[in-house]
Amino acid sequence: MATQVIVVEDDNDSREILSEYLEMKEIKVVAKAQNGKEAVEMYTKFQPEVVLLDIVMPGYDGFYALERIREFDNNAKVIFVTAATNATTQERLFKSDVDGIVFKPYEMDELMKAISIVKNGGKSIPKSVRSIVHG
Amino acid sequence: MVIYFQFSNIHAFTISKIDLSTLKINIKIVSLLIIQLSIIFFSYQIISNHISENINSDNNNISSVPQGINQVNESKFRQIEQFSSAYHKKIYDSQNLFLMFLSLNLLSFAGITVGIMHFMKADTSKQLKTEKLAIVGTLAARINHDLRNPLSIIKNSNEILKIELENNENPKVQEILDRMERSILRMNHQIEDVLNFVRPSILEKNLYSLCMIIQDSIERLDIPDEIVIKLPTNDQKILCDNEKLEIVFVNMISNAIHALKNKGRIQIRIDDSKKDFVIVEIEDDGPGMDSVTKNQIFDPLFTTKSHGTGLGLPSCKSIIENHGGSISVSSELGVGTTFKIKLPKNHE
Numbered sequence: 268m269a270t271q272v273i274v275v276e277d278d279n280d281s282r283e284i285l286s287e288y289l290e291m292k293e294i295k296v297v298a299k300a301q302n303g304k305e306a307v308e309m310y311t312k313f314q315p316e317v318v319l320l321d322i323v324m325p326g327y328d329g330f331y332a333l334e335r336i337r338e339f340d341n342n343a344k345v346i347f348v349t350a351a352t353n354a355t356t357q358e359r360l361f362k363s364d365v366d367g368i369v370f371k372p373y374e375m376d377e378l379m380k381a382i383s384i385v386k387n388g389g390k391s392i393p394k395s396v397r398s399i400v401h402g
Numbered sequence: 403m404v405i406y407f408q409f410s411n412i413h414a415f416t417i418s419k420i421d422l423s424t425l426k427i428n429i430k431i432v433s434l435l436i437i438q439l440s441i442i443f444f445s446y447q448i449i450s451n452h453i454s455e456n457i458n459s460d461n462n463n464i465s466s467v468p469q470g471i472n473q474v475n476e477s478k479f480r481q482i483e484q485f486s487s488a489y490h491k492k493i494y495d496s497q498n499l500f501l502m503f504l505s506l507n508l509l510s511f512a513g514i515t516v517g518i519m520h521f522m523k524a525d526t527s528k529q530l531k532t533e534k535l536a537i538v539g540t541l542a543a544r545i546n547h548d549l550r551n552p553l554s555i556i557k558n559s560n561e562i563l564k565i566e567l568e569n570n571e572n573p574k575v576q577e578i579l580d581r582m583e584r585s586i587l588r589m590n591h592q593i594e595d596v597l598n599f600v601r602p603s604i605l606e607k608n609l610y611s612l613c614m615i616i617q618d619s620i621e622r623l624d625i626p627d628e629i630v631i632k633l634p635t636n637d638q639k640i641l642c643d644n645e646k647l648e649i650v651f652v653n654m655i656s657n658a659i660h661a662l663k664n665k666g667r668i669q670i671r672i673d674d675s676k677k678d679f680v681i682v683e684i685e686d687d688g689p690g691m692d693s694v695t696k697n698q699i700f701d702p703l704f705t706t707k708s709h710g711t712g713l714g715l716p717s718c719k720s721i722i723e724n725h726g727g728s729i730s731v732s733s734e735l736g737v738g739t740t741f742k743i744k745l746p747k748n749h750e
Binding site for chain 2: 278280281284285287288291323350351352353370371372373374375394
C-alpha cells in the first residue's frame with residue numbers, strides 16, 4: 268500500500284512540485300496545507316503516516332504545528348522540509364524532537380530516503396543539526 | 403593658554419570631521435592625546451618656572467639698589483643700567499626659550515595629529531569593514547531562506563523533467579537539463595560559501611582518511627578534460643570533520659582549476675613525516691599571484707574572479723583553524739601557486 272503523506276508548505280510552487288514528485292514516486296498525498304493551523308486540521312482529519320512540514324509560514328509556523336500534532340498524536344511522524352538553516356532555527360530544530368529534517372534544496376532521493384526511514388520509526392537528522400549536541 | 407585652547411579647537415574640528423558616533427574609545431588615540439596634553443602642560447610649567455625664577459632673583463637685586471634720587475650716584479646708576487639690560491636680556495632669553503618650546507609643541511602637535519588621524523582612519527576603516535561583514539551576516543540569513551526556496555523548486559522541477567524526458571531521443575534535451583543541474587549546484591555552492599563564513603563552525607570529528615576526503619571532494623566537482631590531478635601517493639587518517647574538510651578541498655581544487663583556465667596540472671601531496679600534524683599541499687602550475695594578491699587572498703570579500711562572493715578562501719581558513727590547523731600560500735608569477743594546509747593528527 269502506498270505511503271500516505273500530508274504536504275504542508277505556504278509557497279504554492281514548492282507545494283505543487285513536491286506533491287507532483289511524490290505522486291510520481293507512488294506516494295499518496297492525502298492533503299495539502301498552507302500554514303501550521305491548516306496542517307493540524309488536516310492531520311486530525313486524515314492521520315497520514317508522515318507529515319512533510321515547512322517551518323517558515325505565515326501565521327502559525329512549523330514548530331507550532333509540530334507541537335499541536337504531537338498533542339493530538341504522540342506517535343505522529345513528522346519531517347521538517349525547510350530552507351531555514353540559521354543557527355537559531357537549527358537550535359530549535361534539535362530541541363523540537365522532530366523525526367526527520369531535510370534542508371532545501373534537496374535531492375529527491377534524499378527526501379525519499381528520509382520518508383522511508385521515518386515511516387519505519389527511525390530518525391533522519393542531518394549532521395549539522397546533530398552536531399549541536401556535541402558543540 | 404590662549405594658544406593651547408586654539409590648538410584644542412583645531413583638534414576638535416579635526417575629530418568632528420570623522421563621525422564620532424561610529425568610533426569606540428581607542429586606547430592608542432587616548433594615549434596620544436594624553437602625551438600631547440602632558441607635553442604642553444609640562445613645557446608650560448617649565449617655562450613659567452624659569453621666568454619666575456629669573457624675575458625673583460632679579461627682584462632681589464633690584465631691592466639692593468638704594469632708594470631716592472639724592473642717594474643715587476653714578477656707579478649706582480650704572481648698576482641699574484646694567485641690571486636693566488641684564489634683566490631685559492633674561493626676558494629676551496626667556497622669550498626665546500618660550501618660542502623654542504612653542505615650536506616643539508607645534509611640531510609634536512603636528513606629529514601627534516598625523517598619528518591620531520592615521521589611527522582614526524585605520525579604526526574607521528576597520529570598523530566599516532566589521533560593520534560590512536555584520537551586514538553580510540544579516541543579509542545572508544535572509545537571502546539564504548529567500549533563495550533556497552525557489553532554488554529548491556527549480557531543482558525539483560529539473561529532476562521531474564529528467565524523469566519525464568528520460569526516453570527522449572534528442573541528446574540536446576539531456577544536455578540542457580544537465581547544464582541546469584550544474585548551475586543549480588553552483589548557486590547552492592555560493593550560498594553555502596556565504597553561510598559557512600557567517601555561521602559558527604561546529605565540528606563533528608571522527609577518524610577519516612585524507613585520501614578519501616580528497617577523492618570525495620574531486621567527485622563533487624566537474625573536472626574539465628584538460629585538467630590533470632595528481633593524487634597523493636600516501637595516506638593519513640586524522641581526527642576531523644570530513645564534510646567540513648571536503649568544503650575546503652572543493653574550494654581549493656575549484657580555485658586551482660579556475661587559475662589554470664581549465665587546462666593544466668594540479669598536484670596534491672600529503673606530508674605525514676611529523677609526529678603531531680600532517681601537511682596537505684595543493685599545487686598548480688598556473689600563472690601564480692603577485693604579492694599584493696597573495697597578501698589579500700584570505701581577506702573576506704576579496705576576489706580576483708568576475709563572479710563569486712570572495713568568501714570561499716576565508717571560509718576554508720576558518721574551517722582549518724577550527725580544526726586547530728593553519729593554511730598558508732606561496733606563489734610565484736609565471737610558475738604557480740601552492741596552498742599548504744597544516745592539520746593536527748589528534749589521534750586518540
